[in-house]
Amino acid sequence: MLGMRLGVLDIGSNSAQLQVVDVRPGAPPLPAHSVKSPTLLGEEITPDGSVSPEGVERVTVAVAEAVDAAHRLGVDQLYPFATSAVRDATNRDEIIDRIQRAVGIRPQFLAGEEEARLTYLAAHRWYGWSVGRLLLLDIGGGSMEIALGRDADPSWPCRCRWGQAG
Numbered sequence: 755m756l757g758m759r760l761g762v763l764d765i766g767s768n769s770a771q772l773q774v775v776d777v778r779p780g781a782p783p784l785p786a787h788s789v790k791s792p793t794l795l796g797e798e799i800t801p802d803g804s805v806s807p808e809g810v811e812r813v814t815v816a817v818a819e820a821v822d823a824a825h826r827l828g829v830d831q832l833y834p835f836a837t838s839a840v841r842d843a844t845n846r847d848e849i850i851d852r853i854q855r856a857v858g859i860r861p862q863f864l865a866g867e868e869e870a871r872l873t874y875l876a877a878h879r880w881y882g883w884s885v886g887r888l889l890l891l892d893i894g895g896g897s898m899e900i901a902l903g904r905d906a907d908p909s910w911p912c913r914c915r916w917g918q919a920g
Contacts, residue, residue, distance in 0.1 A: 759786065761829035763820050765861055767796045767839035767896045770816035774827050789823040791816035795839035796896060804845040810852055813840065818857045834861040837869060838897040866899055870911035874901035 757778030764771045771790045775783040793816045798809025805813070817834070824832050840849050841863045854860045864872070873892045878885065888908075892899040901908040 757781075758830040759828050761824045761827075761832045763817070763824070763832060763834040763861070765813065765817060765834065765836040765840055766793065767837070767894055769793055770813065770820045772820040772823055774824070774829055787823075787827050789820055791819040793839070799839070799843070799896075802844055803842070805839070805843045805849060810845075810849050813849065814853050814856050817853050817859070817861070821857050821859060832859065834859050835864050836861040837864060838866070838894055842896065866897060867911045870899035870901040871908055873899060874903060874908040874911065875906070878903075878906065 757776055759774060759776055760783070761772055761774045764773070769790045769792050772788065773785070774787040774789075776786050777783045793809075793813045795805055795809050795813060798806040798812070800806055821832070821834075836846075836850065840846055840861070843849060846863075850861060869892065870890070874888065874890050877890055878888060881888070887904045888902070890899075890901045890908075892901075900910070900912045902910040
């Protein structure tokens with residue numbers, strides 16, 4: 755049976771990271787490539803909570819590099835997601851519009867609890883049912899996601915922004 759090549763683009767505080775996997779029915783996804791371009795958005799957050807024009811430009815260039823790599827690597831389907839630094843920016847719509855105009859993709863947002871749940875799901879599937887109770891900490895440049903559980907879905911997904919709880 756034929757497979758496909760999928761790419762997930764994580765646009766975060768520190769980098770735009772593209773993970774490429776080869777998938778086919780009945781088989782586990784096989785990592786094929788990883789591409790990382792710096793965004794360094796944590797350095798570009800202004801007092802009003804917006805990303806500076808320099809930061810907007812840097813994230814746009816990083817996303818363009820990742821999308822170019824996805825095309826070169828033959829990615830059939832790309833899933834672009836912006837996480838905390840862009841999602842929480844006061845000018846997030848401007849950032850997403852700029853990326854769409856420059857690169858031709860429109861990243862979606864993952865809520866912090868959804869990030870925690872998906873990270874948990876990936877780790878749980880990787881280690882299998884024998885792992886037992888699982889605690890995951892996904893520490894990023896502007897937030898941390900925590901997930902705890904034993905079953906297929908975490909019993910406790912949580913997102914914490916730096917400097918505040920919950």
